[in-house]
Every structure is written in structure tokens, then in C-alpha cells.
Amino acid sequence: MFEDRHLLKRFKSGSRDALCEIYQKYENYLLSLAVGLLGDTNSAEDVMHDVFCKLIHSKDSIKLHGSLKGYLGTCVVNRARDGLRQRKRLQFHLEPDDSPADDTIAPDHSVIRTEETRRLCLALVQVPYDQREVIVLRLKGDMKYRQIATCLGISINTAKSRYRYGLNKLRSILLSKDDLESGVSKNETI
Amino acid sequence: MKPSDPIEQSVKGMDITASKDMHDRVLGKLLNEMDESEQNPKAVNRPVIWRTIMKSKMTKYATAAIVIVGIFVGLKMMGVEPDGATPAFGIQDVIDAMKKVECYHMVCSAKNVGFSDEETNARITTFTSTEAWGSIDNTFFISKNNLDGSIIYKESITDCTYSYDPKLNTITKSYDGHVNENISGTNFIDSTIQSVEKACQQAEGTIKYTDEILDGRKVKVITAILPHEIQSVIKIYVDDQKYRISKISLVQTNDEGQGGELIFDVDYPDICPSDIYEAGAPRDARIIDTYSDTRPSDKLKDLLEKHKTHQNSRLKRLTDKHIVVKVREQTITPTKYYYETKIYQRNGNHSRESRMAKKLDHKLVLKDDFDYQYNLWQSYNEAQTVKIKDDIYQYTLERVADLSQKWRLSNKRKKSPLFKYSADLWRSVISSGTSSTRIVSKKIIEDEYSKKHNLVCIEIKTKGWDDGRSSFIELPERCLCYLNPQKDYLCHRRCIIQEKDAPWQNDQTWLDDVDPKRIPKASMHVNQILEYATTKTGVLYARKTGSIPYEKANVADIDLNSIATSTTTIYLNENPTFQEGIFSVDTLIKSNDQ
Incomplete structure (x- = not known):
């Protein structure tokens, strides 16, 4: 401080x-x-x-x-x-990286560095925004419910319930089919 | 304790770290903003309150003395309301007076000092045998130990430190800079502030202003009492007329009653020693230059300059009307392929950049042709972001991710940077983003690969680094950049090896207290230009670059294109015909209605 x-x-x-x-x-x-x-x-x-x-x-x-x-x-x-x-709505974009990527951690790092993080980000954007806010502020922002409530202008109980619902939503998204695959047919050749 | 939810743990552990590019980009823009917003020269605010917190043990008093001097020259103070009436003079007067000082001389002495451990006592003895000279702006600092005759001379302009050892009669010249490891930054004031911050923690204290008689003359005294685990009393004696510091007294007592007083008598000579010899080192002392590897030789400097200027070899030298399609293909797993395409279109002051990314479970078979690639990625129409620039603004438009796929203007900004073309390995040589203090050596070497392919190899070794905040530490690194003299010194290949036990990491215990999860695996990583090309206007560039498995990197006979796990290819059109409205934001928005 x-x-x-x-x-x-x-x-x-x-x-x-x-x-x-x-x-x-x-x-x-x-x-x-x-x-x-x-x-x-x-x-x-x-x-x-x-x-x-x-x-x-x-x-x-x-x-x-x-x-x-x-x-x-x-x-x-x-x-x-x-x-x-x-x-x-949001789409998920990958960090532009001018250097060839690699599976190991390369010297020129992307912003989103692992596949797991990428997967989580994709899932997170599908959670309703007001719930997502609370999740992110609590887990990435290290904020307590009281601080989150002050920041968002809501009650502590509202913050807690949004967090709970948001986490459940996130859980169901992650357990469902992988949303990363795009819709290109396997038979498509160019 | 309730067990932590795995989803919570996953989100908490999401690894999001700014890339060097982003860091440089954003910070550069912010600094420009700051410059532009500065209407007036910097003004030193009159510090009303002072809460300088000292958690300095007795053994750090020498640093503390310098810090105290620095505090009174531009330090922005936070602190405690003065106890008593507003003094007739204040800290600002001292600051103003000290600013006019060119150099100071300081002699340390001690009173009633006694600790139970020999090490502390020994260090205090060292301090009390030391005198120092320095400039307020930190262009130089000299410390001389009158007990053993050792001298340290630090010169910030050349970033050199000279250390005289009287036993060996040697002067060791080093380039890693600072005598005090806590000091960083180019400005003494800022560096002393940083030093204070590192040594301090919050405490509550009192400050008093009094008049006293010292050695028969009137002085003003500023007394700061800082109660903490170690009671500290700092008294700063200031000349009654000139307001320059004449003495600093630091008294500390721990819970066991151990402590004492350190005194720094300060004066301001007209002339200070200008080098280590004038400070007392003999001229016949042998010079040992132990860090010459960090300074590039003339040959290396010349080479780097050639690489940097590369007159004919930059995509940025393209004429101001062109289209660049940059396609990256990466094999993630045997059944997962990743494609990322950027299309840059430029017509004079107007430009447009679009970007799309796809992940597929099969490999696309693509033709190596500009029209094919341009039309392919345009026809996919899956660009999620488009940036359009005119003379003044950069507009960012994004797709709405519903069935409509309409465009929305999401951002509008002034003074955006140029789009980056980077199709080669420049950055690895010009700027690795590594601070100079981490570079252990930088030199031209010759190895089997450079000899075989007539390349010039620059080897750069860096120490590992842990900033304490990032998800992962940075491992020690050996980077080999092979420049091609036949191709304008383009970096033909860049090979990076990272391992935690590198022999040039002096302190082999540096990872002892680090969470093992923050230590990345050792890695070896090779990027190489697979194909060169020249534009019609004579711009030489890396048309195709690739990431090659390290174990195959030295096998010259293999078709490198077939073994690269990731390739980036540039397709160019230097005289394109643009669609009408391609640089118009309105056109893109109106396309929503079609």
C-alpha cells in the first residue's frame, strides 16, 4: 500500500x-x-x-x-x-503472434499461453456477463465478495448468487462438447 | 476447510501473461500519451507530510545515509503531520539547497554500537572506516575503506564499476553497473527512492523541527521517530543559513537493547576525486576486465548495425500500395491443425487488417499462389476482427457472434501504430527484450552450422530471471542467431536453448525457493527462414519461415519444408486493385444489411 x-x-x-x-x-x-x-x-x-x-x-x-x-x-x-x-455476444480471438508457435513455452510468449487457458476462456465467454464478472473478479482479481459488491454496485448476496450460478454454468459448458472445433466438414478439400 | 472446486482452481490458474510485443506496444503508446499530456515542466510539490519508513537494519546504514541525502532532493514524501507549530523552514528548503550541490563528501562514525553477532559488528566496523563521495545526480559514486584501503568507483555514464583491491593490487572493471544492487534506474533520486521502498515498511511515526547548536553553530534539526520492531530515530542536521545537510544521525535499538548510533558527517568540497586513481588507487594496479563479453566488439557492433539497417530487406519498405497475406500453419497434434491468416491491405494512408483463426482436425491442401490464398481466406468470410485506418483514426470492428454475423464498431482510437509485417527473425537479434543486466555475453562465434552454411553466428547468453509475479520464471538462455551475409544479414536461423542449470547462471541456488510449478521445462527451439524472395521493387524478405524440430535442425539434406511443425508464408501483391469501399467503415457496417 x-x-x-x-x-x-x-x-x-x-x-x-x-x-x-x-x-x-x-x-x-x-x-x-x-x-x-x-x-x-x-x-x-x-x-x-x-x-x-x-x-x-x-x-x-x-x-x-x-x-x-x-x-x-x-x-x-x-x-x-x-x-x-x-x-x-463475444467471439474468442487468439493473440496474434508473429513468431511460429511451439508446443513448448517459446521465448516469444502468446498472451494466452496454454491450451487449458484457451479452453477456459472460450467457455467463460459463454457465461452470462454479470455472472462472468463476479467469477473473474473473485478468482482472477482475488477480490472478496464485499469488494466485488462495491465494485459492481450490487449487494453481497447478489454477488454470491451470481458467482454460484456462473460457476455452475461454466461447469456445464466445460463438460459439454468442445466448442473449439469450427464447422468445416472433414471432407472439404481445397 | 472446504476443498477447493477444481473449476475454481482452473480459472484461478489461467495462464494469461502479456507478450513482449503487447507490453512494448501498449507501454510505448502510454509514454507518448504522457509526454503529450505534460503541459508544464515537472514541478516538485512541497511535501507537507513525511512518512519515510525505515526497516533498515544497522548493517544497511551506509545505504540509508545515501538514501537520506537523496530523500531531500526531490523525494516525494508521505508521512506524518509535523508535531508542533509549522516550522519556519521546511523540507522543501533543504531540497532546494541540496539541488544546487554538485558533490558531497561523507564520513561515517559510530557510537555505542554493539551486537551479539560478530558479522554485524564486522560490517559496522567496515562502515565506520568508510568515507564516500558522490554527486547528487548519481553520475559518480566513490566509496573508500580507510581500514583496508579498498576503493569502489562507480560511474553511471559509462555504466562501469571499478573496484580496487589493495591486497592484489588490482582494479576490476565490471559493467553490471550498480554498487548497490538495490539501486536501479538512471536517476539518483528515483534510484534512492526505490532503495527506500525496498527497505521500508509502513509504520507510524512523528517528526519534529527544532533549533540546536552543533559544534558551536546554529543548526536546524529534523527529527523523525519511527517506532517499529526496531526503534529508529533519524536526525538530520541542516545548516541554519544554507539549508544543506551537515550531519545525519541514525539511532536504532532492537528489543534486546542492542544497537547504537551511526553518524554521517557531510561536507561539500569544491573538488571530488574524478577517477579511482584520484581516490587513492595506485596507477600501477593491474586492470582486470572481467565482463568484456557483455560489450560487443567492434566487429559485432558493425554486424548488428548491418542487420539493423538492412537497406533492402524490410517488408515495411514496400510501396504504399500492396496486399500482404500472411498464413501460418501449425501442426498441433497428428489430428489437430491450426491456421491463422492475416491480410494487410494498404493504399496510401488508408489500410486494413483482418485476422482469422481456425482449428481443424484435418490438414488443408493449399496452393502456393497469391490469388488463391487471398481469395480463399476472403471467401471464408470468417474474419472476426477488422481494423481500418485512415489519416487520423483506427477503427476496430468485430463480428457479432450470432447467426447474423454482423459487424459492430467496437473501438475507435487515434494514433495507432503501423501494422506489423514481421516475416523474419529480426527481433531475435535486434532486441531480445532482455535487460542488459541479464545478458552474460554477446559475441560472434563459429560453429559447425555457421561454417557449413557461410553464416555469421551471434551467441547471446542470458541469466534466468524471476520477477516474483509472472506465472513462470524465465530460464537461462543461450540464443544463436545466424545472420546471412548473402541476404542482407537477415537472420537465417534462430536457435534458442533454455535450461535451468545453465553454467552461466552464477547463483545455482536461485530456484531453491521457487514453486516448482513456476519452473518451465527445458526447451530447444529453432526458427529458420525456409525460403527467401525479392519483390519487384527489390525488397528482399523471408517469404517462408518455419519452426523446425531441434533434433533435425542440423540435418541439411532433409527437405526442411516437410519437417517444419509450423510455417508462416507471405503472399504479396504489389500492385493490387482494391474493391470499392474496402477501407470504409461505413461500407462494412452497411454490408450487414445484405
């Missing part, structure tokens, strides 16, 4: 290094939230960019009442919801 407040102070006074440190520190955490919420690495990247841009442009007026991590996490949630208002 102390470190963050100090970082923020430096950032507010115009330190580029502080901005880099803040970004470096919370990059993966925020990216996890954004990808979990949106199921789309491109959109997640846009959300990250927008959140930090807003931070930059409003740095003089920011007053942190809680933690910087929580503040940025809430910004990601809000921004993701804004972006989602322009869409009805």
Missing part, C-alpha cells in the same frame, strides 16, 4: 518511470481481468490502453481511497462493460 501510494505520487508529479513501474506491476493482473471478462485479447489490450490513458489524463485529480490495484481493477471492469455495450 505504501509503495503504491508512493508510486502514485511520483506518477502524479510526472515521472515516466513511475508510470512504467505501475504498468509493469499490474499489467498481467489487469490483463487477466480484461481477457477473462472479454474473452478477446485484442479488446483486452484496448481496455488496458484506455484505462491507463485515463489514468494519465486524470492524474492530477486522482484521489486514492483504497489500493491502486483495486482502483485499476475497477477501471478495467468499467471499461470492459462500456466496450461490451457495443456488442451483443
Whole structure:
């Protein structure tokens, strides 16, 4: 907490290094939230960019009442919801990777690094958004129900029930047929 | 305790990490934003409160002294409300005064110090025999031990550290930079702040301002009392007229009553030693340059420059009217195949990028022809994302994933970066994204493969790294980049070997406390250009690149195209005819109605 407040102070006074440190520190955490919420690495990247841009442009007026991590996490949630208002459903996109991929962990990492994560992301986007929010905030955002409730503007009981229903939905999706296969016929030749 | 749900565990363990490209891309844009938003020069806010927290043990006092000096030169303070009336002078006055200082000289002494362990006592003895010089902006720092005669001279401009050993009469020159491992960053102020942060934890204390007489002269005293597991009292004596720090006193006492006082007397000479010899090292001391491998030789620098400029070898040098289709095929398992296609279309200041990915249970048989590939991927009409750029904006459109498959404008942004073409292995040589402190050596070597194929091999060894946050640590790595002098020094092959027990990882115990799940498997990974091509305008490029099983990488007679597990192929049209409205967002949206 102390470190963050100090970082923020430096950032507010115009330190580029502080901005880099803040970004470096919370990059993966925020990216996890954004990808979990949106199921789309491109959109997640846009959300990250927008959140930090807003931070930059409003740095003089920011007053942190809680933690910087929580503040940025809430910004990601809000921004993701804004972006989602322009869409009805989500598609899952793979991270563009200019270097050839490999089954082992290659030096140029993709954002979504394992098949299991990919599978989970695909399943997660099929969970209703309000339930997905709670799941992601609880499991990837390490938030307690009280914090989630505050962030989303709902009651604690609502947060808990959304979490429960969302988890059940996720479970049923994962147990059903694999949604990764596309619809190309086996007999198709080109 | 209720057992954890496996689904919960899976979601919690989802491995999502920003790629280097994304990291560089986003951070670069943010820094530009920040630059543009800066209307005025940086202003040092007058610190109203000060909560400098010290969890520094007695053995870190030397660092702490430097930190204290740094604190008063631009450190943004958080802290405790002053106890008592508002002082006639404040920390800002000290900051302003210290900013004008060019260099300082500090001598350490101790009072009533006593610990039960010999090691602590020995280290304190070392400190109290030390005097130091330094510049406030950290361009240099000198530490001299008057007990044994050793000297350390650190020069930030050249990033060199010189260490004089009087017993061996040697001066060891190193390039890994900082005398204090806790200090990073180019600015002394920021680096001392980082040092404080690492040494501190939150505590509540008090601060007082008083006037005192010291050695017969008036001084202002700032006293910070920090109660914690180790009671600390920091007193900073400031010249009454000039507001420069003249003395720092650090008193600490632990629960067992052990501790004492360290004193740093500070003065400001007009001239400081300018090198290690002026600091006292003899000129006949033998120089040992132990880290020359991290500095590229002239030959290597020249080679890297050639690779970097590669006048004729960049797809970005294509004329501003072209279409690039980039198709990646990957064999994931014997029954699973992955295809990813990007289509870049450019006409002057307008451009369009579309992307699609498919996973199939059979291999597609594709023709090696631009028209075929372009029409194929266009006809699939399964692009999920399209980005269109004009002079000002970049628009991102996405498919709605229902039966309608309509397009929706999801984002609109200014100043977007150029689309990336990367069809070769440039990045492996130019920028590995590895900080210089991790690079152990970087040099030209010759091996069987480079000799056989008349290539120039650059070997880069890096140490492993654990930032404590990522899902996986980064293993030590040996990277071999084979540049092709016959092809504008394009990187023909890149071979990367990662293993945790690499001999150049000095500290072989670095993984002892790491969760084994965060340690990736050793890997060997080879990327190679399988086919070169030249455009009509003379741009040489890697038309086809592939990932090759390492065990087969040295077998020259095998058809490399057939054994590659993943290939990326570029198809070009340098004088295309574009469909009407291809760069129009409205056209794409209107297509929803068709």
C-alpha cells in the first residue's frame, strides 16, 4: 500500500518511470481481468490502453481511497462493460503472434499461453456477463465478495448468487462438447 | 476447510501473461500519451507530510545515509503531520539547497554500537572506516575503506564499476553497473527512492523541527521517530543559513537493547576525486576486465548495425500500395491443425487488417499462389476482427457472434501504430527484450552450422530471471542467431536453448525457493527462414519461415519444408486493385444489411 501510494505520487508529479513501474506491476493482473471478462485479447489490450490513458489524463485529480490495484481493477471492469455495450455476444480471438508457435513455452510468449487457458476462456465467454464478472473478479482479481459488491454496485448476496450460478454454468459448458472445433466438414478439400 | 472446486482452481490458474510485443506496444503508446499530456515542466510539490519508513537494519546504514541525502532532493514524501507549530523552514528548503550541490563528501562514525553477532559488528566496523563521495545526480559514486584501503568507483555514464583491491593490487572493471544492487534506474533520486521502498515498511511515526547548536553553530534539526520492531530515530542536521545537510544521525535499538548510533558527517568540497586513481588507487594496479563479453566488439557492433539497417530487406519498405497475406500453419497434434491468416491491405494512408483463426482436425491442401490464398481466406468470410485506418483514426470492428454475423464498431482510437509485417527473425537479434543486466555475453562465434552454411553466428547468453509475479520464471538462455551475409544479414536461423542449470547462471541456488510449478521445462527451439524472395521493387524478405524440430535442425539434406511443425508464408501483391469501399467503415457496417 505504501509503495503504491508512493508510486502514485511520483506518477502524479510526472515521472515516466513511475508510470512504467505501475504498468509493469499490474499489467498481467489487469490483463487477466480484461481477457477473462472479454474473452478477446485484442479488446483486452484496448481496455488496458484506455484505462491507463485515463489514468494519465486524470492524474492530477486522482484521489486514492483504497489500493491502486483495486482502483485499476475497477477501471478495467468499467471499461470492459462500456466496450461490451457495443456488442451483443463475444467471439474468442487468439493473440496474434508473429513468431511460429511451439508446443513448448517459446521465448516469444502468446498472451494466452496454454491450451487449458484457451479452453477456459472460450467457455467463460459463454457465461452470462454479470455472472462472468463476479467469477473473474473473485478468482482472477482475488477480490472478496464485499469488494466485488462495491465494485459492481450490487449487494453481497447478489454477488454470491451470481458467482454460484456462473460457476455452475461454466461447469456445464466445460463438460459439454468442445466448442473449439469450427464447422468445416472433414471432407472439404481445397 | 472446504476443498477447493477444481473449476475454481482452473480459472484461478489461467495462464494469461502479456507478450513482449503487447507490453512494448501498449507501454510505448502510454509514454507518448504522457509526454503529450505534460503541459508544464515537472514541478516538485512541497511535501507537507513525511512518512519515510525505515526497516533498515544497522548493517544497511551506509545505504540509508545515501538514501537520506537523496530523500531531500526531490523525494516525494508521505508521512506524518509535523508535531508542533509549522516550522519556519521546511523540507522543501533543504531540497532546494541540496539541488544546487554538485558533490558531497561523507564520513561515517559510530557510537555505542554493539551486537551479539560478530558479522554485524564486522560490517559496522567496515562502515565506520568508510568515507564516500558522490554527486547528487548519481553520475559518480566513490566509496573508500580507510581500514583496508579498498576503493569502489562507480560511474553511471559509462555504466562501469571499478573496484580496487589493495591486497592484489588490482582494479576490476565490471559493467553490471550498480554498487548497490538495490539501486536501479538512471536517476539518483528515483534510484534512492526505490532503495527506500525496498527497505521500508509502513509504520507510524512523528517528526519534529527544532533549533540546536552543533559544534558551536546554529543548526536546524529534523527529527523523525519511527517506532517499529526496531526503534529508529533519524536526525538530520541542516545548516541554519544554507539549508544543506551537515550531519545525519541514525539511532536504532532492537528489543534486546542492542544497537547504537551511526553518524554521517557531510561536507561539500569544491573538488571530488574524478577517477579511482584520484581516490587513492595506485596507477600501477593491474586492470582486470572481467565482463568484456557483455560489450560487443567492434566487429559485432558493425554486424548488428548491418542487420539493423538492412537497406533492402524490410517488408515495411514496400510501396504504399500492396496486399500482404500472411498464413501460418501449425501442426498441433497428428489430428489437430491450426491456421491463422492475416491480410494487410494498404493504399496510401488508408489500410486494413483482418485476422482469422481456425482449428481443424484435418490438414488443408493449399496452393502456393497469391490469388488463391487471398481469395480463399476472403471467401471464408470468417474474419472476426477488422481494423481500418485512415489519416487520423483506427477503427476496430468485430463480428457479432450470432447467426447474423454482423459487424459492430467496437473501438475507435487515434494514433495507432503501423501494422506489423514481421516475416523474419529480426527481433531475435535486434532486441531480445532482455535487460542488459541479464545478458552474460554477446559475441560472434563459429560453429559447425555457421561454417557449413557461410553464416555469421551471434551467441547471446542470458541469466534466468524471476520477477516474483509472472506465472513462470524465465530460464537461462543461450540464443544463436545466424545472420546471412548473402541476404542482407537477415537472420537465417534462430536457435534458442533454455535450461535451468545453465553454467552461466552464477547463483545455482536461485530456484531453491521457487514453486516448482513456476519452473518451465527445458526447451530447444529453432526458427529458420525456409525460403527467401525479392519483390519487384527489390525488397528482399523471408517469404517462408518455419519452426523446425531441434533434433533435425542440423540435418541439411532433409527437405526442411516437410519437417517444419509450423510455417508462416507471405503472399504479396504489389500492385493490387482494391474493391470499392474496402477501407470504409461505413461500407462494412452497411454490408450487414445484405
